[in-house]
Amino acid sequence: MPWETSLVLPDGDQPAWLRLADAVVAEVRRGRLRPGDALPGTRRVAEQLGLHRNTVLRAWSELAGQGWITASQGGATRIAELPERPRPVGTPARGVPFALEVPPDEPPPWPTGTLTLAGGRPELRHLPTAELARAWRGAVRRTRGQILAYGDPEGHPRLREALRRMLATERGLVAEAPLVTRGAQQALYLLAHALFRPGDKVAVEAYGYPPAWAAFRSAGAELLGVEVDDQGLVTEHLEILARQGLRALYCTPHHQYPTMVTLPAARRLEVLRLASRYGFAIIEDDYDNEFHFRGRPVHPLASLDRSGTVAYVGTLSKVLAPGLRVGFLAAAPPVLRAVARLRRIVDRQGDTATESALAELIDDGTVPRHLRRMRRLYATRQARFASALHERLGDVLSWTLPAGGLSLWVESRVDVEQWSRTAASLGLGFETASRFRLDHEARPYFRAGFAALDDEEVRTALERLCTARPDALR
Amino acid sequence: MPWETSLVLPDGDQPAWLRLADAVVAEVRRGRLRPGDALPGTRRVAEQLGLHRNTVLRAWSELAGQGWITASQGGATRIAELPERPRPVGTPARGVPFALEVPPDEPPPWPTGTLTLAGGRPELRHLPTAELARAWRGAVRRTRGQILAYGDPEGHPRLREALRRMLATERGLVAEAPLVTRGAQQALYLLAHALFRPGDKVAVEAYGYPPAWAAFRSAGAELLGVEVDDQGLVTEHLEILARQGLRALYCTPHHQYPTMVTLPAARRLEVLRLASRYGFAIIEDDYDNEFHFRGRPVHPLASLDRSGTVAYVGTLSKVLAPGLRVGFLAAAPPVLRAVARLRRIVDRQGDTATESALAELIDDGTVPRHLRRMRRLYATRQARFASALHERLGDVLSWTLPAGGLSLWVESRVDVEQWSRTAASLGLGFETASRFRLDHEARPYFRAGFAALDDEEVRTALERLCTARPDALR
Numbered sequence: 051m052p053w054e055t056s057l058v059l060p061d062g063d064q065p066a067w068l069r070l071a072d073a074v075v076a077e078v079r080r081g082r083l084r085p086g087d088a089l090p091g092t093r094r095v096a097e098q099l100g101l102h103r104n105t106v107l108r109a110w111s112e113l114a115g116q117g118w119i120t121a122s123q124g125g126a127t128r129i130a131e132l133p134e135r136p137r138p139v140g141t142p143a144r145g146v147p148f149a150l151e152v153p154p155d156e157p158p159p160w161p162t163g164t165l166t167l168a169g170g171r172p173e174l175r176h177l178p179t180a181e182l183a184r185a186w187r188g189a190v191r192r193t194r195g196q197i198l199a200y201g202d203p204e205g206h207p208r209l210r211e212a213l214r215r216m217l218a219t220e221r222g223l224v225a226e227a228p229l230v231t232r233g234a235q236q237a238l239y240l241l242a243h244a245l246f247r248p249g250d251k252v253a254v255e256a257y258g259y260p261p262a263w264a265a266f267r268s269a270g271a272e273l274l275g276v277e278v279d280d281q282g283l284v285t286e287h288l289e290i291l292a293r294q295g296l297r298a299l300y301c302t303p304h305h306q307y308p309t310m311v312t313l314p315a316a317r318r319l320e321v322l323r324l325a326s327r328y329g330f331a332i333i334e335d336d337y338d339n340e341f342h343f344r345g346r347p348v349h350p351l352a353s354l355d356r357s358g359t360v361a362y363v364g365t366l367s368k369v370l371a372p373g374l375r376v377g378f379l380a381a382a383p384p385v386l387r388a389v390a391r392l393r394r395i396v397d398r399q400g401d402t403a404t405e406s407a408l409a410e411l412i413d414d415g416t417v418p419r420h421l422r423r424m425r426r427l428y429a430t431r432q433a434r435f436a437s438a439l440h441e442r443l444g445d446v447l448s449w450t451l452p453a454g455g456l457s458l459w460v461e462s463r464v465d466v467e468q469w470s471r472t473a474a475s476l477g478l479g480f481e482t483a484s485r486f487r488l489d490h491e492a493r494p495y496f497r498a499g500f501a502a503l504d505d506e507e508v509r510t511a512l513e514r515l516c517t518a519r520p521d522a523l524r
Numbered sequence: 525m526p527w528e529t530s531l532v533l534p535d536g537d538q539p540a541w542l543r544l545a546d547a548v549v550a551e552v553r554r555g556r557l558r559p560g561d562a563l564p565g566t567r568r569v570a571e572q573l574g575l576h577r578n579t580v581l582r583a584w585s586e587l588a589g590q591g592w593i594t595a596s597q598g599g600a601t602r603i604a605e606l607p608e609r610p611r612p613v614g615t616p617a618r619g620v621p622f623a624l625e626v627p628p629d630e631p632p633p634w635p636t637g638t639l640t641l642a643g644g645r646p647e648l649r650h651l652p653t654a655e656l657a658r659a660w661r662g663a664v665r666r667t668r669g670q671i672l673a674y675g676d677p678e679g680h681p682r683l684r685e686a687l688r689r690m691l692a693t694e695r696g697l698v699a700e701a702p703l704v705t706r707g708a709q710q711a712l713y714l715l716a717h718a719l720f721r722p723g724d725k726v727a728v729e730a731y732g733y734p735p736a737w738a739a740f741r742s743a744g745a746e747l748l749g750v751e752v753d754d755q756g757l758v759t760e761h762l763e764i765l766a767r768q769g770l771r772a773l774y775c776t777p778h779h780q781y782p783t784m785v786t787l788p789a790a791r792r793l794e795v796l797r798l799a800s801r802y803g804f805a806i807i808e809d810d811y812d813n814e815f816h817f818r819g820r821p822v823h824p825l826a827s828l829d830r831s832g833t834v835a836y837v838g839t840l841s842k843v844l845a846p847g848l849r850v851g852f853l854a855a856a857p858p859v860l861r862a863v864a865r866l867r868r869i870v871d872r873q874g875d876t877a878t879e880s881a882l883a884e885l886i887d888d889g890t891v892p893r894h895l896r897r898m899r900r901l902y903a904t905r906q907a908r909f910a911s912a913l914h915e916r917l918g919d920v921l922s923w924t925l926p927a928g929g930l931s932l933w934v935e936s937r938v939d940v941e942q943w944s945r946t947a948a949s950l951g952l953g954f955e956t957a958s959r960f961r962l963d964h965e966a967r968p969y970f971r972a973g974f975a976a977l978d979d980e981e982v983r984t985a986l987e988r989l990c991t992a993r994p995d996a997l998r
Contacts, residue, residue: 174669195648
């Protein structure tokens, strides 16, 4: 037991029992004593350190009181399993007071390496990585490294301008150059902290995007769920909530997350009318605008907005890759200024070199080319996946093929919760409706993301899905 | 009164009093009616719109109930001041309500392109950019792009391990693998929001780092300044503040920011004693540990800490480049877990590919080599800059040559504020003491950063400094 030999009673003016207790805590912190390790008997410790046994007993009871050690069944005293509850840096026995709500960690329900139908993951194997690396290095060289100096919290001007042009030409959104953020998540977080006061009521789609909810709650917002039907959010329900006084509405009109329906024009106009009537802001999350396969592309709410009510959030996570962490925010100038100031406090700035490289690849056509290629690929994959799914499981599964998006929203006539648990045990992961419900209630749906899977992977996924179907297990 | 002429009673199936109230609110939102504006008498409104006066009175009482209007002393009814009431995004004529304090933007006091002595800027012209770009592309290729998928909010495991080893071997800091953050700024922001409650008292060095203060204030902390003398923070003063009950101390013991003095061992131990005596956390910012030129490197407070009191923040912004946005946080496991959860909400994760590339360049010796080279370069530049400064301006300027750091803290016998204004007009920027004081008071010092300037740039800088000296202008 290395610990015994290593334990030394530190000098000090504090009583021996306290110094001994501290020494044990120090060993635990150094990792030399781990949860479950047995401590030697108090007699041996007393002999070893030349202390009176009562001193050791008192130290042990102090440690037990602080929760560092526990008397186990066998009678041996062991280092305790340290609880999950965060503790203050300084006093390990008390809870950390949080200025904002820290939600429980949400690990994916399946081990890493699992084949998953987790929605929204783009295909990363066709990324123009050589061009990205070259553009990155070029940007650094041209500036003799100066592009890696402290930079503009609003983002690299060239990328902002490239995004502004893209929004104007492809989405009919005429606005000041957007702010570049670390993915859509940071845009949502900054907006929440710039616009919400603790206690503000914020409406979100009852089927929706939990990471956005977490960001809003971290700013003290109280979330109210707006029901979603087969056309998207139900505006009559929104008005009922609006009468209670809303600070904002968060919505995904283009491909409703996670149900993928596109909000019809009439409801779009109604949402804008309600916003101006009841004076709430709209946070429009257009996370995968680019991947609309059928019908005219639908312009965002922000393109219809004349009063600056809409803050528009987009991302390159789907077009290119989540790991590049590039999103953006288009909004009224005062909102952009406020968000930029917050951003300076939160993490100061983005990766200027990466931003500059992306701007170059947008301007020279590399990104648009990649985008067109991916759109064709995803359209094909959607069709193939849907027909394979229908062929194999059409008897229990049904869905409406959405006009776009990287996943299907599938209704099941057999228990989806049980199905997903069994599938996970067979190495296939998918997310059921309850994960996307503000009220966490179970619903007979699951999300099937197909974009990141090639034909072979789809075959494997469907195999496992068939093997795992609850009614096949009987 | 434009309002009278502009007011129209909108059609609708709602009762007239409600439509009238809505119309008034709309006018306020459009900014045509402003807080303090008097409304015309109810009789005139009734006549003007052809309504019964009771209808107008009911609308007014509805508006008063909602807090839109108030009956003022004179008997006149006026639009209320609406400080607390949330306003819609994007009515650009108005301010936006903030859930947290947004400090005024602080543009550097000089135009871009100005030659500056702004402290702490590293030399970026020697960066191993080819190796960086190659390592980045290699990481993406090896993983067939998967490294650019959604990743671990705690940072790339290989970089975390490389940093853990570096801290253990070079800084005597035995801890769990640190969390990778977006520069030190994000580590400070996340710590503040994980540890502080609104109203918590946090001690900071009276000469210090304003971006850290902004992060702490954004979490609602009340900042108290600990005086700093020629040995660093004054522990007697810290104890006086500690008696009032401190949540935390933020300090820079290695190279005090901005005065550059190294805190002596006795004070280090005293700081730790006070922390455990009064139960406050220590946030140690070791932003340029690597650049200590003379004497034994001093181990951080965190290396002496056995109780988990210290949260230790470091960065690669000086070793490599700020634009890479890589910092790290070493702390007690529960603090790391809490911060990681917040981080997922704030911006989800870092640049996994960049993090992996940096890990590779640390492991293969590229970064250590660059570091040794830069340390030699900065040591030389410090000596040359100091002697040149003494030669040209020794009659009015004096300083103690610090054992390390990328800038000097210079005392001036002539007015530094006037000096810096004149210098700025000549194209030379430097920051005076007031910029670093918690109390913003003017002091006869300025910060002179030399690290990013080659011999030629130093010559130019000193030229302008001499031309701008106030006593030379008479």
